[in-house]
Amino acid sequence: MGNAKDVALDHESRLVEDDHQAVRLWLRLLTCTNLIEARLRSRLRDEFATTLPRFDFMAQLERASNGLTMGELSRRMMVSGGNISGIALQLEGEGLIHREPVPDNRRSYCVRLTELGHSVFAKMAARHESWIGSMLGQLSADDVDQLMNLLREVKVGVAHAEEGKAD
């Protein structure tokens, strides 16, 4: 399979071959993500005694200068709300974030980084960026562009498959 005879395959077989290739692509994608993620986790633990979800939480806040509600954080981090609650409780206890009620909507909190949170995050973010640079840095600028474009295609394709529930 997968040799020069491919051109002789019928439609059904071609589809199956394509699906095999798609599975291989998925597995490679998963491997890459897992490798990078594992590295980031271990570095964050060793150098900052923190975790990836906590780092992501703070990164979302750093990016959104006006603060975020718990629900927004849940959506952006793609995890359930109950999870956000727990992490927020930890970070609040350590003085890295604070939550203030929103004047016009008493259901929501506005979550922001504290001064301490900003300065701690700045240190972590610099290291984070350098770790990723050391892992992806051997790619040429062209490679990075190509990957960005191809992965956008992937994202679109997955989102499209979401709607039409047929497989």
Added chain:
Amino acid sequence: MGNAKDVALDHESRLVEDDHQAVRLWLRLLTCTNLIEARLRSRLRDEFATTLPRFDFMAQLERASNGLTMGELSRRMMVSGGNISGIALQLEGEGLIHREPVPDNRRSYCVRLTELGHSVFAKMAARHESWIGSMLGQLSADDVDQLMNLLREVKVGVAHAEEGKAD
């Protein structure tokens, strides 16, 4: 930043710019993986009342016709050993795998799919392949090839950064 003036940046700034791009690439990679993974999880749960780790566990065994030890499974699945223990216990309880002691090494088990395991896995694998086909199927064969090659580069780069612990 990121405009036509890039060419005027000094070396230090260029590196920082490159790292920014690398971080963006990492985030996109993570998003794609999470999207696909979430879909697979939900489909496996809905159609087969199982989980992704359990499916992966069985997939590894299907691929390795001679059986695998717990440690080998842990390495191939890139999860901790404690995890393998729990999953093996479940699958063994459901009669999908069985474990026999290795004659020449009393520390290791040899884990294999049972007949039932093989037949259950076959059904799941067919659906799995079709789900992935529906998510990645819009990519051309060329796109898939390019992605495979670029991701191989990524894998190599990450592995290389592993050894030289400098960032």
Added chain:
DNA sequence: ACGAAACATTTTACATTTAAAATGTTATGC
């Protein structure tokens, strides 16, 4: 206004994950 429905968050219960300690087995150096 009033009641029902939608919304934002927290709480609860439970499953899963990792890292590290514990247990038992094998190999090695002296």
Added chain:
DNA sequence: GCATAACATTTTAAATGTAAAATGTTTCGT
């Protein structure tokens, strides 16, 4: 041989994840 180190697995504790119930707030139709 015996102590020690390396190895394979299991167990444990803490963090993280989901789903669903509970709580309080807002909106909307009437």
